[in-house]
Amino acid sequence: NVSDRRLEVDRVSKRYGDTVALDGMAFDVRAGEIFGFVGSNGAGKTTTMRIILGVLAADSGEVRWDGAPVTLETRSRIGYMPEERGLYPRMKVGEQLEYLARLHGLTRADAVSAARTWSERLGVEARFGDEVQKLSLGNQQRVQLAAALVHHPEILVLDEPFSGLDPVAVDVMSEVLREKVAEGIPVIFSSHQLDLVERLCDRVGIVRAGTMVACDTVEALRASGGEELLVHAPE
Ligand code: ATP
Numbered sequence: 190n191v192s193d194r195r196l197e198v199d200r201v202s203k204r205y206g207d208t209v210a211l212d213g214m215a216f217d218v219r220a221g222e223i224f225g226f227v228g229s230n231g232a233g234k235t236t237t238m239r240i241i242l243g244v245l246a247a248d249s250g251e252v253r254w255d256g257a258p259v260t261l262e263t264r265s266r267i268g269y270m271p272e273e274r275g276l277y278p279r280m281k282v283g284e285q286l287e288y289l290a291r292l293h294g295l296t297r298a299d300a301v302s303a304a305r306t307w308s309e310r311l312g313v314e315a316r317f318g319d320e321v322q323k324l325s326l327g328n329q330q331r332v333q334l335a336a337a338l339v340h341h342p343e344i345l346v347l348d349e350p351f352s353g354l355d356p357v358a359v360d361v362m363s364e365v366l367r368e369k370v371a372e373g374i375p376v377i378f379s380s381h382q383l384d385l386v387e388r389l390c391d392r393v394g395i396v397r398a399g400t401m402v403a404c405d406t407v408e409a410l411r412a413s414g415g416e417e418l419l420v421h422a423p424e
Contacts, residue, residue, distance in 0.1 A: 194220040194255040196241070196344055196375050201250035203236055203399075210236040211399040213250070218375040218392075223366060225386040226379040228396030234379040235272055237396070238346050241377070242269050254344060265293045268342030270333050272349050272379075278322035282313060282332055285321060286339045293340035300339075307335035312361050327358040334362055338369070345369060347378040351385055363389055 196218045203211040211233045218224040226234050239245035241252050243261040252259040254266065276285055286304035287297075295303060308314045311331040316324055321332060334350060345366070351359050366376050366389065380386050386393055387407050394404040403410060 192220050192373055194343075194373075194375075196259075196377070197251075197253045198237065198241065199251045199253065201237070201240055201247045201252065203233075203240065203245070203248050209399055211240070211247070213400060214396075215250075216394050216401050216404050218377055220373045220375050221370055222391045223370050223376045223378070223389050225390035225393040226377055226396065227381075227383070227386060227393055228379075232396040233399040234396055235348055236399075238269070238348050238377070238379070241344075241346055242267055265340060266343045268337035268340070268345045270337045270345075270347040270350050272352075274329065274333050276321045276329060276333060276336065279320055281318055281320055282308060282324070283317040285332065286335055289336050290339040295340060303339045303341070304335075307338050308332070310338075310365055311335045326353060327355045330354055331358055331361065334365065338365070343374060345374060345376040345378075347376070349380060350378050351380060351382060359385065 198214055198216050201211050201214045214233065214237055216224075226237070228234055236245065240247050241259065243259050243264050254263070257263075259267075280288065283304050286308060287300045290300035290303050291297065305314070305317075308317055311334060313324070313328050313331050313335065316328060321329060324332065330350070330353075334347070337345060337347065350362060354362070366378075370376055390407065392404065392406055393410060395402050405413070
C-alpha cells in the first residue's frame with residue numbers, strides 16, 4: 190500500500206572534524222505528507238537532506254524509505270533541490286531538463302516528454318529554448334523544481350526552495366507540491382519563511398544543533414507552548 194510508505198531518519202549522527210553537525214537526528218515523514226524543516230543557520234538541515242539523498246554518509250544511524258535503507262544506488266528515487274542550486278547556466282532549459290531525466294535513466298522519448306510536462310507545469314515553457322542564465326532568478330528556481338521532478342521521484346527533498354521567490358512563483362511551486370503530495374509522495378522542505386511553513390505543511394520539525402527539538406502540526410506546537418520554538422527557530 191503506497192500510503193503506508195514512510196521515510197525514516199533514524200538517529201542519524203554526523204561530524205565534520207570537531208564540528209557535530211547532526212546528533213541523533215530522528216523523524217519520520219509519511220507518504221502524502223508535507224513536512225517543514227525549520228532551524229537557524231547551521232542547525233543541520235542541509236546535512237540531513239544530503240544524508241537522506243545518499244550523497245553524504247552518516248557516521249551512525251540510518252535513513253530508510255519504505256523499510257529499506259536509502260543509498261547512493263537508490264538516489265534516483267529522490268527529487269532534490271539543492272540550496273546552492275545546480276543548473277548549468279549555458280544549457281537551454283529544455284536540454285537541461287532532458288539531460289537530467291536521461292541521467293536518472295529515462296528513455297530519450299520519456300525524457301523529452303517529461304521536460305515538456307514539467308516546464309509547462311511550472312510556467313516556464315515559453316523559456317524552453319533559452320539558456321538558463323538568461324532567465325530571472327525566480328524562473329531559474331522554477332526550472333530547478335522542474336529538475337527535481339523530471340525523473341518521476343518517489344520522494345521530494347527541497348532545500349530552501351522558496352527563498353528569494355516572488356509571490357507568483359511561490360504560488361505556482363506550492364500548487365505543484367500540493368499535487369505531488371496528493372499523489373502520495375512525501376515532501377520535505379526547509380524554509381526560513383514561517384508563513385509558508387504554516388500554510389503548506391502538515392507537520393513541522395524544529396532543528397537545533399543537529400537534533401530535532403520538536404516535531405508536530407503547527408497547531409499542536411502552538412497549543413503545547415511551542416510557539417516560542419516556532420517563532421525563534423529561524424532567526
Ligand atoms: P543553513 O541554513 O545555513 O544551510 P543548515 O541548517 O543547513 O544551515 P548545515 O549546513 O547542515 O546546517 O550545517 C550543520 C553544521 O555543520 C554547521 O555547524 C556547519 O558549519 C557544519 N558543516 C556543514 N558542512 C560542513 C563541511 N563540509 N565541513 C565542515 N563543517 C560543515
